Amino acid sequence: MQGNAPHRLTDSRTGARPGAPKSVVIVGGGTAGWMTAAALSRLLAPAGIAFTLVESEAIGTVGVGEATLPHLRFFNERLGIAESDFLRATMATIKLGIQFCDWGRKGDAYIHPFGDYGRQTSHAPFHHLWTRARLAGKAGRICDYSLPVIMAERGRFAPPAKDPESIMSTFSYAYQMDASLYAAFMRRLAETRGVARIEGRITHVAQDPQTGDVQHLTLDNGATVAGDLFIDCSGFRSLLLGQTLNVPYESWASLLPCDRAVAVPCESNGPPLPYTRATARSAGWQWRIPLQHRIGNGYVYSSAQISDDNAAAELLRGLDGAPTGEPRLLKFEAGRRRLQWSRNVVAIGLSSGFLEPLESTSIYLIQAAITALVELFPTQADDRADRDEFNRVMMLEYDRIRDFLVLHYHATERDDTPFWNYVRTMCIPDSLQDKLDLFRSTGTVTLYKDGLFLEPSWLAVYLGQRVEPKSYALAANAVSEEKLQTFLQQIRIAVAGTVERLPAHADYLRGAARAAVPA
Amino acid sequence: MNVTGPDAPIIAVRGNGAEALFAAAVLARMAARTVKVVHLVTDAPADVPPALCIPPTLLPLLRSVDIDTAALMRAADGTFHLGTTYVNGHRRSVVADGPLPAALPPVRITQLLWDLSPELRRDFAAHLTLNVAGARLGTVPPPDDNALQHIPFGLHLRTSGFLDMVGGAARHFGLLTVTEEEARCGTSDAQETFLIDGQPARIAMMIDARTDPAATHSWHISDVEAANLSCASVEQHTDYLRVTIPLQRCTVACDVLSRKPHPHAEPAAERNATGMIRLFADSPIDPHPDRHWRALAVILPFLRERLSVTLNPDIIVRSFNALQADLTENQQDVAALGARLLGTHANSSRLERRTEQFLHRGRVVRFDAEAMSETELLGFLMANDIWPQHGDLLASQIPRAQREAHVKAHISAIERRANSFIRQHDFLERAGLYSEARDGK
Secondary structure, three states, X not given: OOOOOOOOOOOOOOOOOOOOOOEEEEEOOOHHHHHHHHHHHHHOHHHOOEEEEEEOOOOOOOOOOOEOOOHHHHHHHHOOOOHHHHHHHHOOEEEOEEEEEOOXXXXXXXXXXXXXXXXXXXXXXXXXXXXXXXXOOOOOOHHHHOHHHHHXXXXXXXXXXXXXXXXXXXXXXXXXXXXXXXHHHHHHHHHHOOOEEEEOOEEEEEEOOOOOOEEEEEEOOOOEEEOOEEEEOOHHHOHHHHHHOOOOEEEXXXXXXXXXXXXXXXXXXXXXXXXXXXXXXXXXXXXXXXOOOOXXXXXXXXXXXXXXXXXXXXXXXXXXXXXXXXXXXEEOOOEEEOOOEEOOEEEOHHHOEEOOHHHOOHHXXXXXXHHHHHHOOOOOOOOHHHHHHHHHHHHHHHHHHHHHHHXXXXXXOOOOOHHHHHHHHOOOOHHHHHHHHHHHHHOOOOOOOOOOOOHHHHHHHHHHOOOOOOOOEHXXXXXXXXXXXXXXXXXXXXXXHHHHOOOEHHHHHHHHOOOOOXX | XXXXXXXXXXEEEEOOOHHHHHHHHHHHXXXXXXXXXXXXXXXXXXXXXXXXXXXXXXXXXXXXXXXXXXXXXXXXXXEEEOEEEEEEOOEEEEEEOOOOOOOEOOEOHHHHOOOOOHHHHHHHHHOOOHHHHHHHHOEEOOOOOHHHHXXXXXXXXXXXXXXXXXXXXXXXXXXXXXXXXXHEEEEEOOEEEEEEOOEEEEOOEEEEOOOOOOOEEEEEEEOOOHHHOOEEEEEEOOOOEEEEEEOOOOEEEEEEEEOOOOOOOOOHHHHOEOOEEEOOOOOOOOOOOOHHHHHHHHHHHHHHHHOEOOOOHHHHHHHHHHHHHHHHHHHHHHHHHHHHHOOOOOOOOOHHHHHHHHHHHOOOOOOOOOOOOHHHHHHHHHHOOOOOOOOOOOHHHOOHHHHHHHHHHHHHHHHHHHHOOEEHHXXXXXXXXXXXXXXXX
């Protein structure tokens, strides 16, 4: 394609209408770029589309999201990747949830698990029954009714069962991985499937004077790269969607005031934990992501509240092992582009928006965009309906994740630093305030059809951060006190007994991935 | 049992219709000793249709008040409701539920259709699911066949029998019925007070379950061989719609002379306030015979979780307004599609997006709080002659012959299976579901 004049292909073989993209150019080769290239080249293979990825080694990548969500497993499966290959290639460990330390109050800790609490009954959702017992002082921790929480706490793991009757079917799991290794893994996959990689820095973006569509890119060596559809994976620069098409950025800085992160890996200090840790700090929070060979660490903070140097010092003081590199600084602003797809440009990854990695949503948002794009891939010149639908779906994803992240900050009793005082007292969106009021008053979690975080996730954060319901559903009173106690005890025993029989997480990794994890 | 102390907050469900009684019964069942549930009725003659049509999604709620489906069918001349036929002149379209047929992964079956012949597409629509086939033929699977477990069926019921059974269940759960004219004793802080158990009591939360009082109906009962109809029908006449519901030995036809705008059809946020919610926001164009029951199947589980031990009506109303906004918007889409089938041009806010996505790529867009299933929405679109006009990128790579063979195989499979179905009359006989009163109309 190098040096070609801009063109639009038609396909007499398949009968696709004129205007259906036959050449796709991906701009940027980080995690988002190579995930997109690997996925589209596999999933759209029968369509005979030419995929080209343009990247410059001179421009570094952010390498977002070492911690992931369970959706990545299904993404990998769809791409035909064997789990053992993936674990080895990315030095990954298993992730059963995220532990939040010092968020509600200093000294508090809870795990947001990938799985359910308790068991469903015909009377009322489990958490209403649990709340009834809690208000009577007879419930214990809600965590004791969650298999993944207890597995995480005890460092045990075995894959979930498919039998819906089994307690082992009540959880899911994700990975903690080296994102740069994952990008390299995706690159190998994509190149094997025929994606052409072009090295070069983009110096000019040419647009059609009539339509405003991007026509071709000019590289620093003078070559041009033309395409029908451009996927902007250029990271925070948002070279095509932001800089070229001027799609405005909607800032959520007032709701999510952290705007910097400093990251540094350190040595492992023992067998890897099967969960990520997020510890609240004076002006933000610190992540700890255990991989097979090291621990990833970072401090996400508000630059209005702490200097970069002090943040780096606070991070280094909080490491569990000796640092293995120099701290690396990242700057960002929470928010999203008003459109994710404009004209013939689709933004995927950081070019479309940024939500801090508190709930490991960066890679999920990449996946969600890829999935939506595959489903809505344009088939004709007039792709307005596809664009509108893509934008609707992705906006909903961003907005609903935003509310969930804001909850973590706002639902705190901490007032020990200006940062925590600000987030505790800040105005929050009505959509979140209504959810909080409903939960406090009735114990009900607002549910929706589309959106990432489901009932157990909201419950975990509400209860973990002391948003406690004053009441519970009337229907929970249908069970006698004695039966309720027996029911709850049975679940606690089943959870604890099941976990006791599971192998250690490190042993599982050694078996599944033949990984050399520390003893 | 809804046996409560004197200080228990009171929830009143207002309305003379079957919907109000059923909502009150479900709430009384769960209120269990904490909240008193009262059914407020008026002396005015009830404008209750003699037959009703409930969707599959309501059956779990019936079970929640310990009503057995077979017993209900026997008590209320019940027949199976597999779908609804829309009749406009010579044109008949069946819209029904049922699991969507398998596709050629990852391509959905609706994405295979765009360039197939109109005859094959129509044949596909007529064989979309077993519900559609059964509703069209008036048949059901034999009682010893477990297929019925996989067919989402609703019920056609004689209202009097339904009221008897639900009323019995409601009394068992301690529901108190109060006549408004006798019990009203003034207002306090702008809220009505009623004599409940002989004492003036404020209603903590009023649930208005009255249905459209502005519509004018007339009823006919005819002796047609109703037991062999397994779907309701809606037929367009010159100046009225005729909704026909088949019971075991007769059909009940309701002529809706006018579908005037509901007097309370203002925006939900204004309608529901200060401890009062109105359940039904009728659309003036909605022809669906089971629309209120479909709404109840969404609303009652929603309320069941939000009605808490320490009742907070304002929070519930706020939450309900959000649900009702979604529900109403979705119902308007379906109402518009139903009205179009009957020759009335109608539109709604989200319908264009649904239609566009279906036209472009055979994709059925779904939103929060849908009362209709994906299959039913698909049925409405196809019945309106809205067909995918383009191939999805992946679907367009599948040779036409292969797509055609796949669709034909689906049609044959449904036809073969539906051929083993029996007349509903035979099912009712063999399963002992006929009511005892042979001449009851």
